[in-house]
Amino acid sequence: MxxxxxxxxxxxxxxxxxxxxxxxxxxxxxxxxxxxxxxxxxxxxxTNSTNEPLIKALMISGFYPNIAASFDAKMMRTLHANKATMSNQSINSINKIGGRPRGSVYTFSELSKQQGGLYMCRNTTAVSPLMVMLFGQSLKRASPTILDVDGWLQFRHDDTQHTETILKLKDSIDIVLANAFGELQKEHGEDRYLHHDPVRNKLVDLMGSLFAVDEKSYVDYLIEQAKLPQPVQPKRKNRKKGGYNKR
Known part of the structure; x- marks a missing residue:
């Protein structure tokens, strides 16, 4: 390198x-x-400048709505594209990792259209579903066990108590961020800055620890998923030129 x-x-x-x-x-x-x-x-x-999971979560907000989720070993979906892939030079490309487990989630900087209706995600970063749920724009309950992010990306958890906890945490983060943006418009003395807010600092520390544990757990889950046999796609019948067989 x-x-x-x-x-x-x-x-x-x-x-x-x-x-x-x-x-x-x-x-x-x-x-x-x-x-x-x-x-x-x-x-x-x-304080959290070396916390990579927290930085990745913040990147989701910075690159919003650029989120991609894989639905097989090669293809991904985004908010604006049903078929998307990555550059072969990306560290997350299938050429580098040898296949992509279904359910992998990424954020990216830009989406460019290729030939054949295919799109390419550039400058990708692997993230976890929890990061997406907490830093996407909207999070709603689609069912007692399914949470919907921004109207197109859904995550399922069989424990309804966990889904309720995630919704409450999302609300808390949105409130704290809204208050922080409100503080930007106020005049402060020379000895008072945003990082002096104890509630905000405590929430940031909590998220830093939470995302570190969550990312490791999610990577372990994807490794186990990659070991499982992949579903076999039905083969198409070969046809001669012209779309029919001559008799």
Missing amino acids: FIHHGSLRELYRVAEQMEQTLIDLRLMPRTIVAPGYWMFGPREVN
């Missing part, structure tokens, strides 16, 4: 711009950089 030095410098420049924007908007204080400190912003806002 090769890393382009120019690309790294560009990423660093964009990160610096984002940091300055957050400081200008008074969302976080300016940081006095100490020797050996490589993060952007103070340590208080970097």
Whole structure:
């Protein structure tokens, strides 16, 4: 694997711009950089910067509505495409992982149309159903055991108490996020920033721990699913050119 030095410098420049924007908007204080400190912003806002499952969940919100779910080893569905695949160069492509278990879920940056009505998902990231349910736009109960995300993607859990817990957690996250956006419009003193809210911090810590456990559990589940025999698709009868057999 090769890393382009120019690309790294560009990423660093964009990160610096984002940091300055957050400081200008008074969302976080300016940081006095100490020797050996490589993060952007103070340590208080970097508590979960290495929590990959939480970052993946936030990417779902950032790339919304770009969510894809597999229905066999090769094909996926999205909100706007019934047949979608991935670039062969993607780390999640079937060429890299040797087949995709049914039920795998991904977020992606863009969807491009290919020949034959096929679509391609670019810059994909594997996520878990719980991440999708909590960071999709809408979550509704389709039945006592089925939760519906954004009107097209459904997840089933036989324990109705668990589905009710997920719905309540989704409502709590939406309320906290709405309050956070409301705080962006208010004037704060020099010693008061968004990360000083104890309720918000506690919820973020909870989600960070929850997604870490959930992702591991879901990966283990997909590994077991991949070991199961795949359903055999019925073969089509061969026909001669013209669509009929000459007698």
